[in-house]
Amino acid sequence: MGADPDEELVRRIGAGDTAAVQAMVARKLPRILALAARMLGDPAEAEDVAQETFVRIWRRASGWRQGHARFDTWIHRVALNLCYDRLRRRREWTTDELxxxxxxxxxxxxxxxxxxxxxxxxxxxxxxxxxxxxxxxxxxxxxxxxxxxxxxxxxxxxxxxxxxxxxxxxxxxxxxxxx
Amino acid sequence: MAEKTSGGPMDAERFAALADAYGGALHRWPPGEQAAAMLFADTNEGRAILARAGRLDAMLDRHRVDAPSPALHRTIVVRAAAEVRQSRRRRFWWLGFGLAGVGLAGAVAGLALVAVVSPDMQPDHYVMDANATSFGDAGPDADPYEENL
The missing domain is CATH 1.10.10.10 (Winged helix-like DNA-binding domain superfamily/Winged helix DNA-binding domain)
Known part of the structure; x- marks a missing residue:
């Protein structure tokens, strides 16, 4: 696995750099929103998932260390988990199993x-x-x-x-x- | 998770399986198999498989998601400052807690080491006082019950 293209930006966010925050939102928000919109089929819920995903990014930024996954893969996983939480909460899912x-x-x-x-x-x-x-x-x-x-x-x-x-x-x- | 690589020419079965999974655009196919796939894509069979996969791709491409609104962008940025600050504070608190724990563990280990290296000092001789005998204390405070035996 090569260098993570997002790592420097994440480090700057962790250091409190507001320009890096803006850059991260511009870079990732369209992707996260599209992911959630297609998973959930509901634009309003997709916006909620995007917001929650970024909250997790901000909380994690100051301690982020690249492990096995790239940052982009990690935020996809976070967003997907949030989507699944919502899918499970929907009334039509009467059991835990989708x-x-x-x-x-x-x-x-x-x-x-x-x-x-x-x-x-x-x-x-x-x-x-x-x-x-x-x-x-x-x-x-x-x-x-x-x-x-x-x-x-x-x-x-x-x-x-x-x-x-x-x-x-x-x-x-x-x-x-x-x- | 290892990437598959093609060691030789690709057969129709594998080509069709990849088209079934990844669609008709070779750039989405596993990088290790793209070179062999490009060769097979030039055959009549390859073209037919890609055309069929491409029909579904054309439908999927019609699904577009609106760009994020400026309001959503702003909301997310505003929340960032508070969250990052809080998260850093939390990390420093845990760091301090960790250092205190390390210090405490060090102190306990030091005490244990001292106890092992220098056990309680025992006098190398015993001074008997005037009332003591080899069988115990025979002085005035000795147990009267013993005397009545």
Whole structure:
């Protein structure tokens, strides 16, 4: 693992440098917000998760030491944990276990231009772990090793989650999941 | 967590498995397998697999997230100053607590060492007083019960 590109910025934040705080927010907020929005499918909740993630960043900054994970991978993990807390709190989750099976029924046709909402619905219908894998690799563009590290699974397990998630999305959105 | 590397040409099965997982854009594929994948992507079979994966990618690309609002950015920055200050104070407190603990542990270890190195001094001779016998004290304060035996 090479040098962490965020390490210097984190060190400056820990020393109380307000310019570094601004730089960190500008650098990471769009990524964290996008991650939470796609995991939760709710912009308002995503903003709450982004705020809570940064609170943890500020609290950790003065003692941050690079261990096995890069800072960016660590904040992805923090944000994902906060997303899972919210998913568990939602009324539809009646047990602690989040469902692993996606509802792959094709989504109803929508008006042209409404595809974004359709994709959002499809993402929310696949199993959360599959969604997490797709969000990290496809949207956040983490490498397979970084994504597997953030999810605390092996690369093989990550690839399995990705493939199953994409197959479900393919069935819902493109309608040819079985070919 | 080791990165897989391709030692030779990629077969269709592996190429399809990677496209199923990572989609049709090779830059998202595992770096160690990209070179072999690029060669296979030039074949008819490779192009067909990528085209199929690309259809889903095109749908996924339509999902966009709005940029953070200036208000959210401001809220997060305002909170930072207080949190960082509090966190540093907490760290210093724990550091002081740790140093005190180290000092205390050192003192205890020092006392233990002294006790081991210099045990209680015993006199090298015993001075018997006038009332003492080899069997005990036979003076006026001796146990009267013993005398009646």
């Amino acid at each position: 469902p692993e099976v996606a509802d792959e029924a094709p989504l109803p046709d929508v008006m042209p231009g409404d595809e974004e909402r359709r994709v959002n619905q499809a993402l929310q219908r696949i199993a959360p772990r599959q969604r997490e894998a797709i969000v990290l690799v496809y949207y956040q563009e983490l490498s397979n090793i970084e994504a597997a590290g953030a999810m605390q699974v092996s690369v093989d397990a990550l690839e399995s989650l990705l493939a199953r998630g994409r197959r479900s999305l393919q069935a819902m959105l493109v309608g040819d999941g079985d070919d």
